[in-house]
Amino acid sequence: MLLVPLLQRCIHLLLLPIHILACLGLWGSFCKRVFPYVMAKVAPVYNHKVYKQKQELFSTLRKFTGPSGQLTLLEIGTGTGTNFQFYPPGCRLTCSDPNPHFRKFLLKSLSENQHLKLEGLVVASGEDLQEIPDGAVDVVVGTLVLCSVGSVRRVLREVLRVLRRGGAFYFLEHVAADHSSWTYFWQKVCDPVWKCFGDGCSLSRETQMELEKMNFSELNLRHFHVTPYWIPTSPHIIGYAVK
Template identity: 85%
Template sequence: MVLASCLQRCVRLLLLPLHLLARLGAWGSFYKRVFPYIMAKVAPLYNHKVCKQKQELFSNLRKFAGPSGQLTLLEIGTGTGTNFQFYPPGCRLTCADPNPHFRKFLLKSLSENRHVKLEHLVVASGEKLHQIRDGTVDVVVCTLVLCSVTNVQKVLAEVLRVLRLGGAFYFLEHVAADHSSWTYFWQKVCDPAWKYFGDGCSLSRETEKELEKTNFSELNLRRIRVTPYWIPTSPHIIGYAVK
């Protein structure tokens, strides 16, 4: 990985102007406004690639509905709302995202998916879901979010806190490739730039290990590839965990 380290240093040098803007707070405030427009274009393309996987993943959501038969679902990092189409009719939805500039795209998606009912819209990161009470959620959903949060452990601790006993956490995340692979090589090289243009996203995060360390009673997880192996975001994990 010596070559990867050298190339990574070169990338960091090229990114020095962005780094300075970020330290001054200018890049973050600018990109938070721009990022939702980028995702409004990119997310549907990604959804098309993983449509079958998402359909399969969310096919048993109703299994975790509460005693009333209604499903109370919290989505962390809702973004533009590309998952709404996969949720069952009558689903009671709470959306949490730290970026308020996603709001208009999220509301547009809701207008196109009237089978779900929005109950709460919370501007908050996954690490700080204080507005949601303990044990009040049947299902938590998180797709392409754990790669960019500040602290995965804190997010998963919040997931466990808000889930009722027997509730489930559904996830679909791109993760670090095998450390001996060329994919991982390019992940390490591209990581510095990816964090700036992916709103804090890390290509080489070991999310699978964090899930295994979390105190879930059951973990159903498998690895998949969404794109050709040479694309840094190719390796994914998909599944659900039960509290």
């Protein structure tokens, strides 16, 4: 794959104006304001494509209800709140996202899902959930989050910290394709552009490997494809890990 670095250099040259804006601190603030509007349009389309997978995954949430008798759930990278429809009635929900500009879309989703009990809205990255006490939640949910965080390992450490013993982390992520495939080739080539316009999202994260390295007592994970195999965002993993 000697062609990949060459193509990436060409792409970086084309992206030079954006890199300059980023150095000046202008591109990041622009993206944070615009990205929620983009996701408000894109997220429902994606949700439709993975509806059956999400419905099947989240149908098992209730079995992790804690001693209180009510499921306490923390969603990291909540975004526009497209997962709310899948959560069980009476669920005590805390939402966390580092981008405060998602707030109005999030509140709209909450108004449409009044079967949930909102506990709090936290503006924080997945790597730093200090507002959430140790062992405070039954379930943590993160969908399409680990692809864009600064450190997957730090996020997973925080997930383990805030989960009670026996609680679970539910995930759905697009991931790196097989390294011998053309899909992986295009993932590596397109990564610089994707990160610029996708709020730091990487197409080639080895998320499964990071999950396997963590101290979960049980890991239930399977692979699937959302779109045709050659599309860079097609390879996905879905499942849950128990503390």
